[in-house]
Amino acid sequence: MPQSPLLIGCASGFSGDRSDGAAAVVRTLAAQGGGTLIFETLAERTLALAQLARNDDPRRGYEPLLDELVAPVLADCLRHGISIVSNFGAANPQGAALRIAEIAREQGLPAPRIAIVHGDALNAPEQRALMKEKLGAALDGLDIVSATAYLGATEIAQALAAGAQIVVAGRVADPSLTLGPALAHFGWDPADWPKLGRATMAGHMLECGLQVTGGYFCVPGLKDVPDVDSAGFPIAEIQADGEFVIGKAADTGGAVDARTVKEQLLYEVHDPARYLTPDVVADLSHAHVVELGGDRVAVRGITGHARPAELKVNVCYRGGWLAEAEISYAGVQAEARARLAADIVQKRLGSAFKLRADLIGAISILGDDAGEMRRALPDSHARDVRLRLAGEHADRAQAERILREVTALYTCGPAGGGGVRTALRPRLNMLSCTIPREAVHSGWNFLEEIAP
Amino acid sequence: MTQANQTVAVPLYRLAHSRSGDKGNISNLSLIAWDPECYAALEAQVTETRVADWFAYRHPTGVKRYTLPTLHAMNFVLDGVLDGGVNDALNLDTHGKSLSFRLLDMTVEVSAELARRLPDIPGDRPAAA
Numbered sequence: 332m333p334q335s336p337l338l339i340g341c342a343s344g345f346s347g348d349r350s351d352g353a354a355a356v357v358r359t360l361a362a363q364g365g366g367t368l369i370f371e372t373l374a375e376r377t378l379a380l381a382q383l384a385r386n387d388d389p390r391r392g393y394e395p396l397l398d399e400l401v402a403p404v405l406a407d408c409l410r411h412g413i414s415i416v417s418n419f420g421a422a423n424p425q426g427a428a429l430r431i432a433e434i435a436r437e438q439g440l441p442a443p444r445i446a447i448v449h450g451d452a453l454n455a456p457e458q459r460a461l462m463k464e465k466l467g468a469a470l471d472g473l474d475i476v477s478a479t480a481y482l483g484a485t486e487i488a489q490a491l492a493a494g495a496q497i498v499v500a501g502r503v504a505d506p507s508l509t510l511g512p513a514l515a516h517f518g519w520d521p522a523d524w525p526k527l528g529r530a531t532m533a534g535h536m537l538e539c540g541l542q543v544t545g546g547y548f549c550v551p552g553l554k555d556v557p558d559v560d561s562a563g564f565p566i567a568e569i570q571a572d573g574e575f576v577i578g579k580a581a582d583t584g585g586a587v588d589a590r591t592v593k594e595q596l597l598y599e600v601h602d603p604a605r606y607l608t609p610d611v612v613a614d615l616s617h618a619h620v621v622e623l624g625g626d627r628v629a630v631r632g633i634t635g636h637a638r639p640a641e642l643k644v645n646v647c648y649r650g651g652w653l654a655e656a657e658i659s660y661a662g663v664q665a666e667a668r669a670r671l672a673a674d675i676v677q678k679r680l681g682s683a684f685k686l687r688a689d690l691i692g693a694i695s696i697l698g699d700d701a702g703e704m705r706r707a708l709p710d711s712h713a714r715d716v717r718l719r720l721a722g723e724h725a726d727r728a729q730a731e732r733i734l735r736e737v738t739a740l741y742t743c744g745p746a747g748g749g750g751v752r753t754a755l756r757p758r759l760n761m762l763s764c765t766i767p768r769e770a771v772h773s774g775w776n777f778l779e780e781i782a783p
Numbered sequence: 784m785t786q787a788n789q790t791v792a793v794p795l796y797r798l799a800h801s802r803s804g805d806k807g808n809i810s811n812l813s814l815i816a817w818d819p820e821c822y823a824a825l826e827a828q829v830t831e832t833r834v835a836d837w838f839a840y841r842h843p844t845g846v847k848r849y850t851l852p853t854l855h856a857m858n859f860v861l862d863g864v865l866d867g868g869v870n871d872a873l874n875l876d877t878h879g880k881s882l883s884f885r886l887l888d889m890t891v892e893v894s895a896e897l898a899r900r901l902p903d904i905p906g907d908r909p910a911a912a
Contacts (some may be wrong), residue, residue, distance in 0.1 A: 600813075695875060696876045696881045697884075700874060
């Protein structure tokens, strides 16, 4: 097995991220002899939305921006031996793989070897029975859209080792997108927990895209970041022992320093000694960072422990309706009028709704759904306030009452309310549990084995 | 009291930076010292109790602090503070991304000498507790 370092670049941190970041990453990887390009495009509910899209059209259900992500860099990746690994298959990895094969044909490229990871969707009766065992009555009567397990790096590694140039997965854990290529490249023992722990945290650094390269870090005057508008996506250099350095695409804006790296290291971590993934329990409780200069930071001191026995499962279900309506007040007593308007609507709708009021421009984001903070804060005499009311109801017609009450403020007062906007959206809710990994039948195939 | 012993209250953002993360109805808030010399004040003063009080209006069901001296950082895990989380909360910020900046408005006491050397934003006006 080669022991040369492996470069892994990430060009997407979620579905909806910038889609023009890959070219600079691919140029950087190509100049250094190749590597792997990953796109992370799933959040907790993204997969359920993809399943709804697939229900409407069986050819859909994969990342809607797949073409934008892949088409501009496919030829260069194939030419320079850069593999592409992604969960952009979402609810339809085979559909995504077919589309990539089509893009290659449209561009006159030789057919790439595309692998598909399967088994994350839990639809078998015995799998549903296990979820029922774990979640009990909470599952009763739910209109389930999707139930998926978080797969790990094993299938990705196997597919790459077998010669896949592109690996399309659905729900795999975000860091597994990085660990898979590392396992394939270095041929590590899959129970070498310290190495797996380190490469997993390298994946954790990459998985949110610009969060580690300064995009999500900057605070004007306090945490300034150069050229943040053109910040580059991150690249990890992983060594044969799993130690890694975080950098970014060449000739891009943004910054990678000890501070940006520390923020991302702890992002969405609970116990730093036990960061759970399907592959390993990573331990960053003794991590430290070393700035190497030139937007490169080494992260050292990470180890790992044996992987959990069970896999995490997300169950998404239809969750009624979210109604949101806004109206603006400006000038003298604007905040007092907005507060009065909120009281009026809340009194008229009574206790039948979970309802929230925000005074945008005075208090909104930091408040709580119950409104305790808003009631406790004295009138700050804000003179440009937008009142936002949000509520939910299982029944669409009831949810619409919220919108009508806010619209009625146009004539029913308080004075000077303007600019009403209303929106009604279906909600997707989620439950989580874990099930034994033996109950999850994961695997992988080359596309041509399924759809020759 | 001599000059050297005088302390002043400063907002946390002058000593540290922070980022929120969310999983379900749980928020984690990192708190990372700008400089190793700021870490002791954070560890001594930003306790689980103070953080629980600071976020009391969100009714946390548990607050756990993990210290990471090699990173000069701490990680706070606040259970039940996201009004149900991204699927249930009616907040504009259902992920609680802004909660790290709420934490950074908390004040701590540091020596006047240290306070003079800490970064500040001219003209900034921290929110009231």
